[in-house]
Amino acid sequence: KVSFVPDEFIFKNYKYRNEYIVKMLKNYVYLNPGLTIVFNGEKYYSENGLKDLLSENINESDRLYPIIHLRGDDIEVAITHSKTQYSEEYHSFVNGQNTTQGGTHLNAFREAVVKTVREFYGKNFDASDIRKSIISAIAIKVMEPVFESQTKTKLGSTDMGGDYPTVRTYVNDFVKTNLDNYLHKNPDTAEKILKKILQAERERKELSGIRKLARDRAKKASLHNKKLRDCRVHFGDTKNERNLETTLFITEGDSASGSITKSRDVNTQAVFSLKGKPLNCYGLSKKIVYENEEFNLLQAALNIEESLEDLRYNNVVIATDADVDGMHIRLLLITFFLQFFPEIIKEGHLYILQTPLFRVRNKKETIYCYTEEERIDAIEKLKPKPEITRFKGLGEISPDEFKHFIGRDIRLDPVMLDDNMSIDELLSFYMGKNTPTRQEFIIDNLKVELDIIE
Structure with a gap:
C-alpha cells in the first residue's frame, strides 16, 4: 500500500489530477499483464498488454483493421491504423518507463515498419504514406539503458546488452519476421493497409502544390511577420536542462501578446499572436491547414508538420480572455488540435492559462x-x-503584473481527453451541425446563479 500526502510547504496551491495518475497506473498494468492495481477503490487490470493500450486509445469503429499484436522475449508491439486521424501516434516504453520522447527503439521501430511494408508489397512507398494515421505501441527491455535526459523520456542506448545485437538490429529483425508473417496470414488486413497507403499517397500529391506555397508563405512570415516572438531554448534541446520549461503562449490580438511579450522569460517562453477568431476546421481536410494563414503559421511555429518529434515547445498554452469571445477562440483552437494534431493533447502538451479575474x-x-x-x-x-x-481582458493587465501569472506561480489547466468519447464523437457533437441536440445539452447543463451560490 502506498499513500501520499503533499507537504503544503513545498506544494503550494496544489491540486490532484487523478487523470494523470490513472494514465500512469494503466501503463503499468499494460506492461505487466495479470497485475491488478487498486487506486482509490478503482481496479486497473490488463490481460492483453499493449493490445489493451491501443484498444483504450482508439475506438473499434475508428480502427481500419483489428489490432496487430506481436510478442517476443524482450519486445512487444501493437499496431493499427486510424480511419480518421491524420497524424502518427506512438506509445513507447523501455524497462517499464514511458519514453514520451521516443529514442533509438522508437526510431528503429518506425524504420522497421516502413522497410517491412515496402518488402511485403514489393513497392518503394514513401515512408510518410506508410506511417500516416498509424497508431502503435512498442515496449522493449534493455540491459543498463542510457537515457538522454534526467526525466528518462528518451532512450539514448544503441546496445540491447548481453548477447543481443544493437537495439536497431533487434527491433528491425523482430518486426521484419513477425509483421511479415502476420500480413501473409491475414490478407484482409494487408489489403486494407495497401488501400490506406495508396489513399495517403494520392492526398500527399494533391497537397504538394499547396504545401509548397504555404511553406514559402511561412518562410516570408517568419522573416517579416511579428506573429511569433520566439524564445532561445526549444523542447528538442535535450542537453539544455530547461527544455521541459519551453512554452508557447497563443494569445488573441496584439494587446494581450504585448503584455506577455514584455513580461515573459525570453529563454523559455515564446508568444504567438492570433488575428481575430480562427476558422472552425471541424470536418475539413488537411488542405485547410496550408490554405489558412493562421493555421499554417501556427503549424510552422510549433514545427509539427512532419511529426510530434520535432515539437519546439513542451507546453502549448492557450491564453485567451475569460469572456465569451475568449472561450470561443479557445474552443476553435482545441478543435484545430483535435482534428489535425490530437497527439499534442494525448501527450499532455496543451494547456489553458488561468489569469486573475x-x-x-x-x-x-x-x-x-x-x-x-x-x-x-x-x-x-x-x-x-x-x-x-x-480584469476584462489580458490586454488590461500591465506587463509588471503579468509576470506574476506566467512565472513560478503560473496556473495551467491541462486539456485532457475523456476516455468515454472518441475524438470523432466529441467533435461531431460540439462542433458539428447538430444544433438542436447541442441546445438541449446546454439547457440541461446550464448553471444558474442559485446553483453557484449553493
Missing part, C-alpha cells in the same frame, strides 16, 4: 483573485475599503 488591494498588500470566492476572501482580509479591479 480581480485585483483586490490596499496601500500595504495586493491580492489577485481567480474566482468569486477568492475575491470575497480578499475583501474580508484587506477591509475596511480595499480597491477592487475587474
Whole structure:
C-alpha cells in the first residue's frame, strides 16, 4: 500500500489530477499483464498488454483493421491504423518507463515498419504514406539503458546488452519476421493497409502544390511577420536542462501578446499572436491547414508538420480572455488540435492559462483573485475599503503584473481527453451541425446563479 500526502510547504496551491495518475497506473498494468492495481477503490487490470493500450486509445469503429499484436522475449508491439486521424501516434516504453520522447527503439521501430511494408508489397512507398494515421505501441527491455535526459523520456542506448545485437538490429529483425508473417496470414488486413497507403499517397500529391506555397508563405512570415516572438531554448534541446520549461503562449490580438511579450522569460517562453477568431476546421481536410494563414503559421511555429518529434515547445498554452469571445477562440483552437494534431493533447502538451479575474488591494498588500470566492476572501482580509479591479481582458493587465501569472506561480489547466468519447464523437457533437441536440445539452447543463451560490 502506498499513500501520499503533499507537504503544503513545498506544494503550494496544489491540486490532484487523478487523470494523470490513472494514465500512469494503466501503463503499468499494460506492461505487466495479470497485475491488478487498486487506486482509490478503482481496479486497473490488463490481460492483453499493449493490445489493451491501443484498444483504450482508439475506438473499434475508428480502427481500419483489428489490432496487430506481436510478442517476443524482450519486445512487444501493437499496431493499427486510424480511419480518421491524420497524424502518427506512438506509445513507447523501455524497462517499464514511458519514453514520451521516443529514442533509438522508437526510431528503429518506425524504420522497421516502413522497410517491412515496402518488402511485403514489393513497392518503394514513401515512408510518410506508410506511417500516416498509424497508431502503435512498442515496449522493449534493455540491459543498463542510457537515457538522454534526467526525466528518462528518451532512450539514448544503441546496445540491447548481453548477447543481443544493437537495439536497431533487434527491433528491425523482430518486426521484419513477425509483421511479415502476420500480413501473409491475414490478407484482409494487408489489403486494407495497401488501400490506406495508396489513399495517403494520392492526398500527399494533391497537397504538394499547396504545401509548397504555404511553406514559402511561412518562410516570408517568419522573416517579416511579428506573429511569433520566439524564445532561445526549444523542447528538442535535450542537453539544455530547461527544455521541459519551453512554452508557447497563443494569445488573441496584439494587446494581450504585448503584455506577455514584455513580461515573459525570453529563454523559455515564446508568444504567438492570433488575428481575430480562427476558422472552425471541424470536418475539413488537411488542405485547410496550408490554405489558412493562421493555421499554417501556427503549424510552422510549433514545427509539427512532419511529426510530434520535432515539437519546439513542451507546453502549448492557450491564453485567451475569460469572456465569451475568449472561450470561443479557445474552443476553435482545441478543435484545430483535435482534428489535425490530437497527439499534442494525448501527450499532455496543451494547456489553458488561468489569469486573475480581480485585483483586490490596499496601500500595504495586493491580492489577485481567480474566482468569486477568492475575491470575497480578499475583501474580508484587506477591509475596511480595499480597491477592487475587474480584469476584462489580458490586454488590461500591465506587463509588471503579468509576470506574476506566467512565472513560478503560473496556473495551467491541462486539456485532457475523456476516455468515454472518441475524438470523432466529441467533435461531431460540439462542433458539428447538430444544433438542436447541442441546445438541449446546454439547457440541461446550464448553471444558474442559485446553483453557484449553493
